[in-house]
Amino acid sequence: MGIRPPSSWRRRVGEISVLTAAAFAFAPMQAMGGRLGPLDIALVVGFVILSLGIHEAAHGWVALKCGDPTARDLGRITLNPIPHIDPFMTILLPALLAFAGQAPFGGAKPVPVTYHRLRNPPRDMALVALAGPASNFLIAIVFAIALKLCLAYGHYDPNSPVMQVLMWSMYANITLAAFNLLPIPPLDGSRVMNWLLPASMRAGYGFIEPFGILIVFALMRFVPQVQHIVREMISGFWWAIDGLTKGIQ
Numbered sequence: 152m153g154i155r156p157p158s159s160w161r162r163r164v165g166e167i168s169v170l171t172a173a174a175f176a177f178a179p180m181q182a183m184g185g186r187l188g189p190l191d192i193a194l195v196v197g198f199v200i201l202s203l204g205i206h207e208a209a210h211g212w213v214a215l216k217c218g219d220p221t222a223r224d225l226g227r228i229t230l231n232p233i234p235h236i237d238p239f240m241t242i243l244l245p246a247l248l249a250f251a252g253q254a255p256f257g258g259a260k261p262v263p264v265t266y267h268r269l270r271n272p273p274r275d276m277a278l279v280a281l282a283g284p285a286s287n288f289l290i291a292i293v294f295a296i297a298l299k300l301c302l303a304y305g306h307y308d309p310n311s312p313v314m315q316v317l318m319w320s321m322y323a324n325i326t327l328a329a330f331n332l333l334p335i336p337p338l339d340g341s342r343v344m345n346w347l348l349p350a351s352m353r354a355g356y357g358f359i360e361p362f363g364i365l366i367v368f369a370l371m372r373f374v375p376q377v378q379h380i381v382r383e384m385i386s387g388f389w390w391a392i393d394g395l396t397k398g399i400q
Contacts, residue, residue, distance in 0.1 A: 187316065191316050200232050202287060202320075202323065206283040206286050209282040218269050218270040219269050221263050235262075264276070273345060273346045280340070291325045291328070294324065295393070298321060326381075326385055329385045330381055333377070336359055338367065345357065
């Protein structure tokens with residue numbers, strides 16, 4: 152079963168499996184608003200909320216495959232975004248930041264995972280965590296295919312609202328995947344890091360989770376190197392998706 156985490160972290164992991172954040176961490180709303188009308192922005196936001204739901208459902212589905220039915224029993228393995236919406240993180244916080252002229256930052260309601268119901272808790276928790284960014288990467292591929300098909304066969308202008316909605320929706324999912332891979336609790340990358348760390352270091356690493364969101368905000372605001380790392384990951388994902396869909400011209 153692996154090394155048991157300290158009791159404080161063990162209680163929290165049942166409540167907070169991952170945080171989905173930063174749909175547009177590096178895309179100022181002003182730039183998006185300059186090309187899209189209100190209806191187009193609403194479509195992108197709708198696609199992002201749907202993507203957040205798929206992200207969380209992917210966590211629950213992999214947890215079920217690894218032995219934990221908690222998310223299934225709570226009705227969280229669903230593509231319906233409504234059960235995944237958190238009133239503050241999904242709606243209020245991004246709206247307030249957008250109206251303030253800041254890059255929207257938010258998240259979905261975390262899918263609960265019962266750590267000790269997993270067959271191999273440290274490894275399976277890493278797999279559960281990776282399912283979220285993986286789902287966003289796959290969604291981004293779908294948007295990329297739609298984008299290229301519209302360009303090749305629909306003869307849309309690249310700057311048309313349809314193309315811009317598809318592009319920004321693709322970019323949002325790439326950003327979700329990249330940002331959530333940061334190894335800062337409670338982001339998805341921290342679950343992978345916890346599995347890779349020596350057992351003797353896991354307790355101390357998990358101790359920072361209650362302060363994780365503050366740490367994320369501080370790093371994103373005051374440490375340019377962190378922003379650079381995420382931008383590089385976004386660029387890498389972008390080129391990978393372009394390469395995977397290159398047959399669609």
